[in-house]
Amino acid sequence: MTDFREEVCALLCEDAVRAEIAQSRRMPYGQESGLLDVHRRLGKLGWLAINWPERYGGSGATIVEKAIVTEEMIRHGVPENVHSLGVDIVGNAINLMGTDEQKERYLPGLARGETTANVLFSEPDVGSDLGSLGARAEPDGDGYRLTGRKIYNMKAQHSDFALCAARTSTGPVNYAGITLFLVPLHSLGTVIEPVWNLSEERFDLITLDGIRIGREDVLGEVDDGWQVLNRVLPFERTGLDHSAKAERTLAALREHAPPGCEERLDRLETRVRAARLLAWRCIANLHEGKPDEIHSATAKWYTSETAKEVSVAAVELLGPRALLDARDPDAIADGVFDAVFREAPGLTLAQGSSEIMLYFVATSKLGLPS
Amino acid sequence: MTTTIAEFFEGDLAPLVRRMADRPRGEGGDTDDDRRETRAMVWEGLVGLGALDGSDAVGLAELLGSVLYQGPLLDTLTARELFPDLGPAPVALAEGSCSDQDDTVTARCDFVGFAAEVEHFAVVGGARSALVRAGHPSITTRRHEETGRGELYRVDFDGTPVTAWAGPLDWAGAQVRQAAYLVGLAQAALDHAVDHAKTRRQFGRAIGANQALSFRLAEMSMRVDAARLLVHDPGTAAHAAATLAETADLARTVTTRTMQIHGAAGMRSDDDAQLYYRRAAAESVRLPQPRG
Numbered sequence: 001m002t003d004f005r006e007e008v009c010a011l012l013c014e015d016a017v018r019a020e021i022a023q024s025r026r027m028p029y030g031q032e033s034g035l036l037d038v039h040r041r042l043g044k045l046g047w048l049a050i051n052w053p054e055r056y057g058g059s060g061a062t063i064v065e066k067a068i069v070t071e072e073m074i075r076h077g078v079p080e081n082v083h084s085l086g087v088d089i090v091g092n093a094i095n096l097m098g099t100d101e102q103k104e105r106y107l108p109g110l111a112r113g114e115t116t117a118n119v120l121f122s123e124p125d126v127g128s129d130l131g132s133l134g135a136r137a138e139p140d141g142d143g144y145r146l147t148g149r150k151i152y153n154m155k156a157q158h159s160d161f162a163l164c165a166a167r168t169s170t171g172p173v174n175y176a177g178i179t180l181f182l183v184p185l186h187s188l189g190t191v192i193e194p195v196w197n198l199s200e201e202r203f204d205l206i207t208l209d210g211i212r213i214g215r216e217d218v219l220g221e222v223d224d225g226w227q228v229l230n231r232v233l234p235f236e237r238t239g240l241d242h243s244a245k246a247e248r249t250l251a252a253l254r255e256h257a258p259p260g261c262e263e264r265l266d267r268l269e270t271r272v273r274a275a276r277l278l279a280w281r282c283i284a285n286l287h288e289g290k291p292d293e294i295h296s297a298t299a300k301w302y303t304s305e306t307a308k309e310v311s312v313a314a315v316e317l318l319g320p321r322a323l324l325d326a327r328d329p330d331a332i333a334d335g336v337f338d339a340v341f342r343e344a345p346g347l348t349l350a351q352g353s354s355e356i357m358l359y360f361v362a363t364s365k366l367g368l369p370s
Numbered sequence: 371m372t373t374t375i376a377e378f379f380e381g382d383l384a385p386l387v388r389r390m391a392d393r394p395r396g397e398g399g400d401t402d403d404d405r406r407e408t409r410a411m412v413w414e415g416l417v418g419l420g421a422l423d424g425s426d427a428v429g430l431a432e433l434l435g436s437v438l439y440q441g442p443l444l445d446t447l448t449a450r451e452l453f454p455d456l457g458p459a460p461v462a463l464a465e466g467s468c469s470d471q472d473d474t475v476t477a478r479c480d481f482v483g484f485a486a487e488v489e490h491f492a493v494v495g496g497a498r499s500a501l502v503r504a505g506h507p508s509i510t511t512r513r514h515e516e517t518g519r520g521e522l523y524r525v526d527f528d529g530t531p532v533t534a535w536a537g538p539l540d541w542a543g544a545q546v547r548q549a550a551y552l553v554g555l556a557q558a559a560l561d562h563a564v565d566h567a568k569t570r571r572q573f574g575r576a577i578g579a580n581q582a583l584s585f586r587l588a589e590m591s592m593r594v595d596a597a598r599l600l601v602h603d604p605g606t607a608a609h610a611a612a613t614l615a616e617t618a619d620l621a622r623t624v625t626t627r628t629m630q631i632h633g634a635a636g637m638r639s640d641d642d643a644q645l646y647y648r649r650a651a652a653e654s655v656r657l658p659q660p661r662g
C-alpha cells in the first residue's frame with residue numbers, strides 16, 4: 001500500500017505536474033481551470049477512478065486506493081472540485097446505481113479525465129432542505145420534460161452533463177417523489193449564467209426550460225432519488241478532502257509562521273491528525289461495506305471545521321502576508337493562505353452544512369428529541 | 371460631529387461606500403475610476419464635516435467601520451499626531467525599518483493603504499518618523515493582489531527626501547481607533563447576519579428560529595457590546611495592543627459566522643457577507659498587535 005502511495009506521490013511531484021498545478025492557481029481573474037494534464041495522466045494509468053471496474057476505465061482496486069489518490073492529489077495542491085464532482089460524486093453514483101448502459105456511456109470519459117460532470121441539486125429557495133425542491137420533471141411520451149432553476153453548482157463550463165434532482169410526484173412526505181436524472185448540459189432550453197463569488201471558482205445559475213430527457217436517463221428508480229442519495233452520501237462525506245486540505249495548509253503555515261507560534265501550531269496539528277483519523281475511519285467503514293452515517297457526519301463536521309480553523313489561524317498568525325494572492329509577486333507559499341481563506345466558508349456549507357451534521361448527531365447518535 | 375457624519379453616510383451613499391475600494395475581479399460592475407471618484411467625494415465630505423478635528427476620533431472610527439469606509443482617514447488622523455501642522459491632506463502610514471541617512475528615506479513598506487491617492491507618506495515604526503511627499507520619482511508603488519481586494523500597496527522609497535521629521539510613533543491611539551473600526555465592522559456584519567436569519571426560510575420557517583443560529587447571533591451581539599464598551603473606555607489606551615488583538619479576533623469570528631449563517635448566498639460577489647469577511651481579514655491584521 002505504501003508503495004502505491006509513493007508511486008502516486010512520485011507522479012504528483014514531477015516538475016511538469018507541479019508547474020501545471022501552480023499555473024492553474026494563477027489563472028486570470030474570472031477564469032478557472034478545468035481538467036488538467038495531471039488528471040489525464042492519472043486517468044491513463046487507471047488511477048483517477050481506480051476503484052471502478054477496468055472496463056469502465058478504473059483498475060478494479062478498492063476504496064482505500066481511491067482514498068490514497070484523492071488524499072495525495074489534495075496534499076499536492078491539485079484543484080479538487082472538478083475531480084470530486086465528476087468522479088467522486090456523479091461518477092460514483094453511476095457506478096453504484098447506474099444501468100450498464102449508463103456506465104458504458106459516462107464512466108470511461110470520467111475515469112480518463114477527459115470529461116467531468118456537475119451536480120444540480122440546490123435551488124435559489126432550496127439549500128439545506130433539499131426535500132422541498134421545486135424543479136419538476138413532467139412525463140412527456142416515453143420520457144420527461146425538466147423545468148427548474150438550479151444554483152450554486154460549479155464547473156458547468158467544463159462539464160458535459162449533470163446529475164439533477166427533480167420532483168416527479170408530490171405527496172405527504174417531501175422526500176418521496178424526487179428522482180435523479182442524468183441530463184445534458186449544453187442543449188437547447190438550458191441557460192447557464194455565471195454567479196461570481198468569493199472563491200476562485202464561479203457558481204452557476206442554470207435554468208432548465210422544459211428540456212427533454214429520456215426514461216433511460218433516470219438514475220436509480222423513479223421517485224426514489226432519496227434512496228440513491230443516501231446510498232451515495234457516505235462516499236461523499238468521508239471528510240478526507242478537508243483533512244488533506246487542512247494538512248496542506250498547516251504544513252505551509254509551519255514553514256512561514258514567526259517564532260513563538262509553536263504551541264498554537266502543535267494544537268492545530270493535533271486537531272488535523274484527529275481529522276485525518278476520522279476520515280480514514282469512514283474509508284475503513286466503506287471498505288468493509290459498512291457505511292456509518294454517524295461516523296460520516298462526525299467526519300464531515302470535524303474535518304471541515306478544522307480546515308476552516310487552520311485557514312483563519314493562518315491570517316491571525318502570519319498577518320497581512322497571509323492575504324497575498326497567488327498572482328502577487330510577493331506571495332508566500334504560492335498564495336495558498338489567501339486561496340484557502342476564501343474557500344473556507346464553503347467547506348462547512350457544501351455537502352451537508354455543519355448545523356445539519358450537528359442536528360443529525362444530536363438526534364441520531366445522542367437520541368435528543370428532534 | 372459623529373452624528374452629522376453618520377447622517378452623511380445614510381441612504382443611497384451607503385452601498386457605494388461599502389464597495390468604494392473593492393476591486394472587481396473580471397466580473398464587470400463599477401470600474402476602478404468610479405470607485406476612486408466615490409472615495410474622493412467621501413474624503414471631501416468627511417473633511418468638510420470636521421472629521422480631521424480629532425474630537426471623538428474613537429466614535430468616528432467605529433462609525434467608519436460600520437459603513438465599511440475605505441480610505442486614508444484613519445492613517446491621516448494618526449499622522450497628524452506626529453505632524454500636527456499638516457493641512458487637510460490625505461496621508462498614508464508606511465510601516466518599515468526606515469534607514470534614515472542624511473535627509474532621505476530608503477525603505478520597503480508593504481500593505482500601505484491608498485498609496486496612489488495620498489499626498490504624503492508618514493514612514494513610521496523606527497526610532498524616528500519621516501514625512502515624505504507622495505509622487506516623488508524615488509518612490510515606486512505597486513498594488514497588492516490580496517484577499518481584501520482593496521487599495522493596499524507595496525511602496526519602495528529609495529533615497530526619498532524627507533520633508534519633516536518627528537519622534538517615534540506611539541501606536542496606542544491608532545490601535546484604539548483601529549479596534550473601534552473593527553467593532554463597527556463586526557456590528558454591521560452581525561446586523562447583516564440577523565437580517566438574513568430572519569428572512570431566509572428552510573424547513574418551513576426562518577432559519578433564525580433555530581436556536582443553533584439564534585443563540586450564536588445573541589452571543590455575538592453580547593461580545594460586540596462588550597468590545598464597544600472596551601474601545602470607548604478611557605483606560606483602554608494603556609491596553610491598546612491587546613484591545614486591538616481582541617477586536618481583531620471578534621471581527622474575524624463574527625464575519626466567519628456571518629458567512630456560515632448566509633449559506634452559499636453569502637459567498638456571492640453581490641452579497642455583502644463576503645465583503646465583510648474579506649474586509650475583516652484585511653483590517654484585523656493592520657498595525658502592530660500580539661499574535662498567536
Ligand SMILES: Cc1cc2nc3c(=O)[nH]c(=O)nc-3n(C[C@H](O)[C@H](O)[C@H](O)COP(=O)(O)OP(=O)(O)OC[C@H]3O[C@@H](n4cnc5c(N)ncnc54)[C@H](O)[C@@H]3O)c2cc1C
Binds near residue numbers: 123354582
Ligand atoms: C463551495 C460550494 C459548492 C457547492 N456546490 C454545489 C453543487 O455542486 N451542486 C449543488 O446543487 N449545490 C452546491 N452547493 C450548495 C450547497 O449544497 C448548499 O450550500 C447547502 O445545501 C446549504 O444550503 P444554503 O447554502 O442555501 O444554506 P441554507 O439552507 O439557506 O442555510 C443557511 C444557514 O442556516 C443553517 N440552517 C439551515 N437549516 C437549519 C436548521 N434546521 N437548524 C440549524 N441551522 C440551519 C445552515 O446550516 C446554514 O448555516 C455548493 C455550496 C458551496 C458553498
